[in-house]
Amino acid sequence: MKSSFLPIIVLFVLLSEIVNAQGIQDHKTIKGNWFARFGTTINSHSYFDGDNKLYKELAVDYGVGNFISVGAYIGHQQRDYMFIFSNVESGVKHLDYSQTFIPIGLRGSFVLTPFVYDYLGIKLDDNKWNVYLTYFWGITMNKVKDDFNRSVSSSGEIIDYTHYLTDEDLSYKAGILTGVSYYPLRNFGLFVEGGIGPIGNINFGITTRY
Secondary structure, eight states, rough: GGGGGGHHHHHHHHHHHHHHHOOOTTTTOOOOOEEEEEESSBOOSSSSSSSEEOOOOOOEEESSSEEEEEEEEEEEEEEEEEEEEEEEEEEEEEEEEEEEEEEEEEEEEOHHHHHHHHHHHHOOOOTTTEEEEEEEEEEEEEEEEEESSSSSTTSOOBBTTOOOOOSSSSEEEEEEEEEEESSSSSSSSEEEEEEEEOSSEEEEEEEEEE
8 A cells, every 4th residue: 555655756756856956936835825625526437336426525735845735635425226136926126225435535736837837838827727736545435325124125035136236345546636726716716627536537616725
């Protein structure tokens, strides 16, 4: 599990060295600032799909360097499922159950706005725009809830679990997201990001800084 941190540590160190070498420290710094964001995802790519309820995620970050922040995140999503089994006596039966996913973990972000400004020639106001790269590492806890008696059906028949699909109770997740935040107000804005997230790969929501 420690090896999951190594690529991002190396990446952040290299980016920091590039910043120091190229002299782009004149841009707006995030050091000492707090950031909080609340969002959801369009595409829930992880785990078995069902009747997916709205995914919700809260993240808090703190600027530890001019262009580097670290923080934590926690999310929540419930997915409802149904499976069927059949026999000669009762025919086809439908049974319901659900899975509740809670991703939680650590994250680190690097501000790319100076690179976009200086090397791509896109003149972004870094008081309003923030282009960033985020790496996360964590776990996803999963709780399964059955809306039926697991041992027997109401008529005393043994349930066939062939089509009863569930995910692991605990799984490890790591990924990278690239995002853009826009602040129409001084400390309040919107964000959108894409990549490999804890649950989805296209995320959006609101963000604050102070």
